[in-house]
Amino acid sequence: MSENIFIEAYYNTLSDKKSFALIKDGQRIFGYDNYKFWHVHPWNSIKSHVPCDEPTIEKVFEEIKNFLGH
Numbered sequence: 001m002s003e004n005i006f007i008e009a010y011y012n013t014l015s016d017k018k019s020f021a022l023i024k025d026g027q028r029i030f031g032y033d034n035y036k037f038w039h040v041h042p043w044n045s046i047k048s049h050v051p052c053d054e055p056t057i058e059k060v061f062e063e064i065k066n067f068l069g070h
Helices: 057-068
Strands: 005-012 017-024 027-033 039-041
Touching: 017 057, 027 057
Parallel strands: none
Antiparallel strands: 005 017, 017 027, 027 039
16 A cells, blocks of 8 residues: 555444445545445445445455456
C-alpha cells in the first residue's frame, strides 16, 4: 500500500457493526459492511449497497489483492 491507499477494518462491540474498506485519497473505493444488513460497495458503483452474505476476512483481502493486481 502507500500513504494514500490503505485498508480500514472497523468493529463496534456494542452494535456488532463491522466494516472493511479500501481507502484511496481519503475516499472509500471498495468495501463491505453490515449496517442494517450485509452488503458490498462494489468497485464500479461505490455508493451501491449490494446485499451479500458476511464475507470472510480472507475473501475481503483476496478481492482487494486482485483489484490492486498483486
